[in-house]
Amino acid sequence: MSIYFDNAATTQIDPRVVQSMLPYLENYYGNPSSIHAMGRKTRTAIEQARKFVANSINASTAEVFFTSGGTESNNLVLTTAIRDMGVTRIISSPIEHHCVMHTIEHLCHCQEVNIEMVPLDALGRVDPAAVEKLLKSSKEKTLVSLMHANNEIGNITDLDNISAICKEHGALLHSDTVQTFGHYHWDVQKLPVDFLTGSAHKFHGPKGVGILYCNGDNPVKPLIHGGAQERNMRAGTENLYGIVGLEAALKIALEEMEQDQKYVQSLKDYAIEQLKATIPDVGFNGDYAGNSLYTVLNVAFPGDNPYLLFNLDIMGICASGGSACSSGSDTGSHVLRALHGPKAPTSVRFSFSRFNKREEVDVLVAKLQEMVLVK
Ligand SMILES: Cc1ncc(COP(=O)(O)O)c(C=O)c1O
Incomplete structure (x- = not known):
């Protein structure tokens, strides 16, 4: 699943x-x-x-x-x-x-x-x-x-x-x-x-x-x-x-906007908290703690992890490296380049909806911890 x-x-x-x-x-x-x-x-x-x-x-x-x-x-x-x-x-x-x-x-x-x-x-x-x-x-x-x-x-x-x-x-x-x-x-x-x-x-x-x-x-x-x-x-x-x-x-x-915003924001906040607690030096791209969409979290991983997105896919977790329209190309994200220059960290965008569950965030964080820390 x-x-x-x-x-x-x-x-x-x-x-x-x-x-x-x-x-x-x-x-x-x-x-x-x-x-x-x-x-x-x-x-x-x-x-x-x-x-x-x-x-x-x-x-x-x-x-x-x-x-x-x-x-x-x-x-x-x-x-x-x-x-x-x-x-x-x-x-x-x-x-x-x-x-x-x-x-x-x-x-x-x-x-x-x-x-x-x-x-x-x-x-x-x-x-x-x-x-x-x-x-x-x-x-x-x-x-x-x-x-x-x-x-x-x-x-x-x-x-x-x-x-x-x-x-x-x-x-x-x-x-x-x-x-x-x-x-x-x-x-x-x-x-x-x-x-x-x-x-x-x-x-x-x-x-x-x-x-x-x-x-x-x-x-x-x-x-x-x-x-x-x-x-x-x-x-x-x-x-x-x-x-x-x-x-x-x-x-x-x-x-259902108010309840969806609240629920989806809680999933994003939970993901941030869990990632910070389990992956040392994890970072977040953009104004994630400020004026930010409740649906989107762009995570910058420490070290060199070129196959992260690929491995997530193998484990059945769908996420994205850039915008959907550029994910088929190998040019990387123009947004991350604008922020970090050519040396942008390995980053993955996770984006949430009302159909996601807190337990799915737990699975994600456990898998990421495995992939990033045990290489
Ligand atoms: C900010 C933004 N603008 C435009 C589009 C394109 O929309 P559509 O897929 O409906 O053509 C997207 C889709 O990813 C988007 O995220």
Whole structure:
């Protein structure tokens, strides 16, 4: 039986979410663009889901779009900001997810756009004052793109301050909220951002369906052209059962958020305590004791342990070395490189969910102790 500690890569779909999707897989298969009864039924399901998502973040339904996931939502924001909204400068950070970082690199390569990286401190944190300093240095139309929480080390960005700074300097603000959407409450009226992105499979929903929130003042244009779906913003027949599943997953996440946060944080705290007690010189990457995601713990192991992740896998423990998208490559983690340079310690990301148990942490710690201390 495996132990799954890779919830930042993806989560187990909640059985209640599966139940909500089944009627749309089996019985209600009409194309939502069809005008007959079957089509109207599925169109209603999509619009209800949109209304639910919009209400949950205090936005209007016209500001919410369904996409194929976080990657597409982030690509759309960055592309439309430059192509359609006159943005000529992007301020971002070196620890963004590859779907943001590589998109920015691609856009800079193809178009006249300047990119400026905000410096990080030793724990990988963004200082809002550093963002302000960059904003003050130029009058160019700027998009600030900073993730809300880092998927590898769990650092949470101070968006309250950064949002106020962006407003003051007339800059647009995009936040990749893929690791926090469905994990924290959002209110776009209280915390004004121009673009937010989410992905159902990070909060026990199905894979292949995401959210994009665009503040109504921004004239965004499509990335995918064709039919009139998503109010002409994203062509292609909608991922109907995915959208229904996303709504169900978000409903559960919001209803059970406080208890889940408390429980999952307790697993993370327990893992930290047990690792400190059993492995001398163990360390933790990022701001783990400060403003940090309750789901993510990035552990730095002493000594040379190149096969740690591999051996964990053999023992049935699923964890991750970098982001899910880069785990198949041997280039290492760009996030850990940004923090430690080329000599980053052997590190493994463990990420927890409501489906994990305290006893699983005990098994993990015992196995790690064996592997790290008895070599
Ligand atoms: C911070 C962050 N942004 C974006 C993505 C991409 O989301 P998706 O898998 O839905 O394309 C991920 C997934 O790992 C992520 O962690």
